[in-house]
Amino acid sequence: MTVADDRTVAGPRFWHSLRFQTRAAQVLFLAPAVIYMVAFFGYPIVKNFVMAFQEYSTSTFYTGEAPWVGLANYSEVVSSPVFGKAMLNTVLFTAGSIAGQFVIGLALAMFFRRRFPLSGVLRSLILLPWLIPLIASGAVWRWILDKDNGALNRFLAAIGVASDHPGWLTSTSLALVAVILVNIWVGIPFNLTILYGGLQDIPEDLYEAAALDGAGGWQRFRYVTWPLLRPVVSVVLVLGVVYTIKVLDVILALTGGGPANASQTIATQSYHLSFQQFDFGQGAALGNILIAISLVFAIFYLRANRRAVDE
Amino acid sequence: MIRSPRSPRSPRSRRAQAALASMLTLPLALTACGGGSNGGSNSGGDSSTLRVLDYYNNDPGKAVWQKAIDACGKQAGVTIQREAVPGATLIQKVLQQASSRTLPDVLMLDNPDLQQIAQSGALTPLNDLGLKADGYVEGVVSASTYKGKLYGLQPITNTIGLFYNKDLLAKAGVTPPKTWAELRTVAKKLTSGGTYGLAFSAPANYEGTWQFLPFMWSNGGDEKNIATPETAQAVQLWVDLMNDGSVSKSALNWTQADVNDQFRAGKAAMAVNGPWQFPALDEDKSVKYGVAQIPAPVAGKPIVAPLGGETWAVPQTGNKDKQAKAAKVVACLNSDDNQLSLAKDTQTIPTKKALLEKFSSSNPNMAGFVDQIPTARARTGELGADWPKAATKIYTAFQSALTGQAAPAKALETAQNG
Numbered sequence: 001m002t003v004a005d006d007r008t009v010a011g012p013r014f015w016h017s018l019r020f021q022t023r024a025a026q027v028l029f030l031a032p033a034v035i036y037m038v039a040f041f042g043y044p045i046v047k048n049f050v051m052a053f054q055e056y057s058t059s060t061f062y063t064g065e066a067p068w069v070g071l072a073n074y075s076e077v078v079s080s081p082v083f084g085k086a087m088l089n090t091v092l093f094t095a096g097s098i099a100g101q102f103v104i105g106l107a108l109a110m111f112f113r114r115r116f117p118l119s120g121v122l123r124s125l126i127l128l129p130w131l132i133p134l135i136a137s138g139a140v141w142r143w144i145l146d147k148d149n150g151a152l153n154r155f156l157a158a159i160g161v162a163s164d165h166p167g168w169l170t171s172t173s174l175a176l177v178a179v180i181l182v183n184i185w186v187g188i189p190f191n192l193t194i195l196y197g198g199l200q201d202i203p204e205d206l207y208e209a210a211a212l213d214g215a216g217g218w219q220r221f222r223y224v225t226w227p228l229l230r231p232v233v234s235v236v237l238v239l240g241v242v243y244t245i246k247v248l249d250v251i252l253a254l255t256g257g258g259p260a261n262a263s264q265t266i267a268t269q270s271y272h273l274s275f276q277q278f279d280f281g282q283g284a285a286l287g288n289i290l291i292a293i294s295l296v297f298a299i300f301y302l303r304a305n306r307r308a309v310d311e
Numbered sequence: 312m313i314r315s316p317r318s319p320r321s322p323r324s325r326r327a328q329a330a331l332a333s334m335l336t337l338p339l340a341l342t343a344c345g346g347g348s349n350g351g352s353n354s355g356g357d358s359s360t361l362r363v364l365d366y367y368n369n370d371p372g373k374a375v376w377q378k379a380i381d382a383c384g385k386q387a388g389v390t391i392q393r394e395a396v397p398g399a400t401l402i403q404k405v406l407q408q409a410s411s412r413t414l415p416d417v418l419m420l421d422n423p424d425l426q427q428i429a430q431s432g433a434l435t436p437l438n439d440l441g442l443k444a445d446g447y448v449e450g451v452v453s454a455s456t457y458k459g460k461l462y463g464l465q466p467i468t469n470t471i472g473l474f475y476n477k478d479l480l481a482k483a484g485v486t487p488p489k490t491w492a493e494l495r496t497v498a499k500k501l502t503s504g505g506t507y508g509l510a511f512s513a514p515a516n517y518e519g520t521w522q523f524l525p526f527m528w529s530n531g532g533d534e535k536n537i538a539t540p541e542t543a544q545a546v547q548l549w550v551d552l553m554n555d556g557s558v559s560k561s562a563l564n565w566t567q568a569d570v571n572d573q574f575r576a577g578k579a580a581m582a583v584n585g586p587w588q589f590p591a592l593d594e595d596k597s598v599k600y601g602v603a604q605i606p607a608p609v610a611g612k613p614i615v616a617p618l619g620g621e622t623w624a625v626p627q628t629g630n631k632d633k634q635a636k637a638a639k640v641v642a643c644l645n646s647d648d649n650q651l652s653l654a655k656d657t658q659t660i661p662t663k664k665a666l667l668e669k670f671s672s673s674n675p676n677m678a679g680f681v682d683q684i685p686t687a688r689a690r691t692g693e694l695g696a697d698w699p700k701a702a703t704k705i706y707t708a709f710q711s712a713l714t715g716q717a718a719p720a721k722a723l724e725t726a727q728n729g
Contacts, residue, residue, distance in 0.1 A: 058402075058430070059432070061431065062431035062433040064410075080729065081725065147560055147561045148561055149578075169563075256564075257515055258516075259564070259714045261707065261710075275403075
C-alpha cells in the first residue's frame with residue numbers, strides 16, 4: 001500500500017480526495033463490463049424468462065400488450081406430442097455429436113503431436129469446417145447426402161455397399177444420424193484445437209521416464225496423457241454439451257427438423273414456435289428449458305475449471 | 312500482464328481521469344449515433360416523401376417494382392424512399408418497426424402474413440382511405456381482409472400448376488393427366504431409369520403445405536379439421552405416388568427450387584410448381600415444357616389451388632396526409648394497367664377478374680395457372696392468424712404418412728389433436 005491510500009480525508013475535501021478518485025476509477029473500470037453484461041446477458045435472459053409467462057404474439061410488438069398466462073406456455077409445450085420426441089432427439093444428438101467429436105478430435109490431436117512434414121499445414125486445413133459458413137457447407141452436405149444423386153450414395157453403390165440408396169435426409173431412421181454426422185464434422189476442429197493445446201502442456205520428460213520404465217504406447221496414454229489431460233477433457237466436454245444442445249443451423253440447413261419430426265430437437269422446435277408460428281411465449285418457454293439444461297452443465301464446467309486451477 | 316508494483320500517485324489518478332473522461336464521452340458518442348439514425352427516419356417528416364418497404368430485393372423483380380412504385384409516387388405527387396429487404400427478414404423488420412413506431416408509409420406483405428399484422432392494429436383499414444376491392448378475385452380479397460375490413464390490395468397473384476416435359480410425354484405416348492387416377496398411371500409410365508414420373512416438394516415446412524393444398528382442397532379437405540376422409544384421400548394419393556416409385560423419396564426434403572432443378576435436368580417428367588420458375592426454365596432451351604392444371608380428384612371437379620403473391624398495405628403512422636397519399640400509391644399499383652404490366656414482367660397473374668382472360672391469352676404457358684385463379688383460395692381465408700398452426704399440422708401429417716410412420720387417416724388424426 002502506498003502512503004497516500006491510508007490518508008483519510010473527510011468533509012468537503014472528500015470529493016477531491018485520492019480515496020474518492022480511487023473508488024471512482026474502480027467503479028468506472030468495472031462499468032463497461034457491468035453495462036455489457038446487464039445489457040447483453042441480463043436483459044435478454046430476464047426478458048425471455050418473463051416472456052415465457054406471457055401470451056406474446058405479433059400483436060404485442062405494436063400494442064405492447066402481453067397478457068400474463070402463468071404456466072400455460074410451459075404446460076402447452078411440455079404436453080405437446082413433439083416434446084418427448086424432441087427431448088429424446090436432443091439427448092441423442094448431443095451425446096452422439098460429443099462422442100464423435102471428442103474421440104476423433106482426440107485421435108487427431110494425438111496424431112498431430114508428432115512432428116512430420118506438412119503437419120502444420122494439415123492441422124490448419126482441419127480447421128476448415130470452422131471457417132466455412134454453415135449455410136454454404138449445409139448446402140454442400142445436402143447435396144452429398146441426397147438420396148438419388150448424392151455423392152455419398154454414389155460412392156456407396158460404387159464400392160458395392162448399400163446399393164439401395166439409403167435416404168440419409170428423408171428416412172426417419174437415418175435423418176438424425178445424418179445431422180449428427182455433419183455436426184461431428186463441424187465440431188472436430190474445436191475439440192482438436194483445445195485438446196492439442198492440452199497435449200502441448202504435458203512435459204516431454206514424463207514420456208521419456210515412462211519409456212524408460214518400459215511403458216508401451218497404450219500405457220503411456222493411459223498413465224501419462226490421460227491423467228494430465230483430464231482437466232482439459234472436462235472443459236472440452238462440458239463446453240461441447242453447451243454448444244451442441246442449442247445447435248440450430250446444422251439441422252435447419254439439412255432437414256428442417258423433418259422428416260416427420262425425426263430430427264426435431266428442443267432448439268429447432270423453439271425456433272419454429274417463435275419465428276414461424278409467431279408464438280413467442282411458447283418459444284421462450286421451450287428456450288428456457290434449454291437454458292436450464294445448459295446451466296446444469298455450465299455449473300459442472302465452473303467446478304471442473306476450478307479444480308483445474310487448483311491442480 | 313499486470314505490473315505488480317503500484318505506481319505513485321500522479322500517473323494513477325491521471326489514469327482515473329482518463330477513464331472518467333472516456334466514460335463521459337461515451338454517452339455523447341452514443342447520443343450522437345442515436346441522433347443520426349433518428350434524423351434518418353424523420354427526414355421524411357414533410358409529407359412529400361413516402362417510405363416504402365417490400366421484399367423484391369432481386370433483379371429483375373427489384374427493378375420492375377422500382378419503376379412501378381416511382382411512377383405511382385410521381386402520380387401521387389410524392390418522392391419515394393424505397394427499401395427492399397430479403398424475404399426472410401421482412402416480418403422481423405416489420406415487428407421491429409411496429410414496436411419502435413417507425414413503420415413505413417406503404418408496406419408490402421406476403422398475403423398469408425397480412426392478417427397477423429392487421430390483428431395487431433398496426434395497419435389502416437383501406438376502406439377508411441376510400442379504397443375498395445371491387446372486381447377482384449374473391450380468394451385474393453379474403454387474404455387481405457381481417458374482421459370484415461380490407462387492409463391490403465394485392466395487384467398480382469400466383470399459384471401452382473403441373474409442369475410437364477413435352478418430349479418425355481410424347482416418348483411415353485401419354486397426355487398430361489386430368490384426374491388423380493390418370494396422374495398415377497401417367498406418372499408410372501413416365502418413370503424409367505433415372506427419371507421419375509413426377510416431382511413435388513414435401514418438406515417439413517410451409518412450402519410443403521403450400522404444395523399439398525391443391526390436392527387437399529380440390530378433394531374437399533379443410534384446414535379447420537384435417538382429420539377427415541377427404542384430406543386422408545389426398546395424403547393417400549401422395550403416399551401412392553411415392554410407393555409406386557413415381558416420386559422420389561427425396562421430395563421429403565426438396566424445396567420448390569429443387570423440384571425445378573429436377574424437372575430442368577430431365578430427372579422428373581412432371582413437376583408441381585409455379586410460374587416464377589419460367590425464367591430459370593427458359594434459360595435452358597433444351598427443355599420443352601407445358602403447363603396444365605393440377606389434376607382433379609375426379610373428372611370435372613374444380614381445382615382449388617392456393618393463392619400466392621403479395622399485398623400492399625398502409626400502416627398506422629399517425630400522419631393523415633401521408634396515409635392519404637400512401638393510399639393513392641397503393642391504388643395506383645393496383646390499376647388495370649399496372650396489374651397487367653407487373654404480372655407480365657414478374658411472371659405472375661393479375662387479380663381483377665376482368666383482366667384474367669385477356670392476360671391468359673397473351674401467354675399460353677400461363678393459361679394453366681390463370682384458369683385455376685377464379686376458384687383458388689387464400690391460405691388465411693378461413694383461419695386468419697391461426698393459419699400457421701394449421702399449416703404445421705398439415706405438413707406434420709403428410710410427412711408422417713409419407714415416411715410410413717402412420718397410415719394417412721391416423722397421421723392426420725394425430726396431427727389434428729397434437
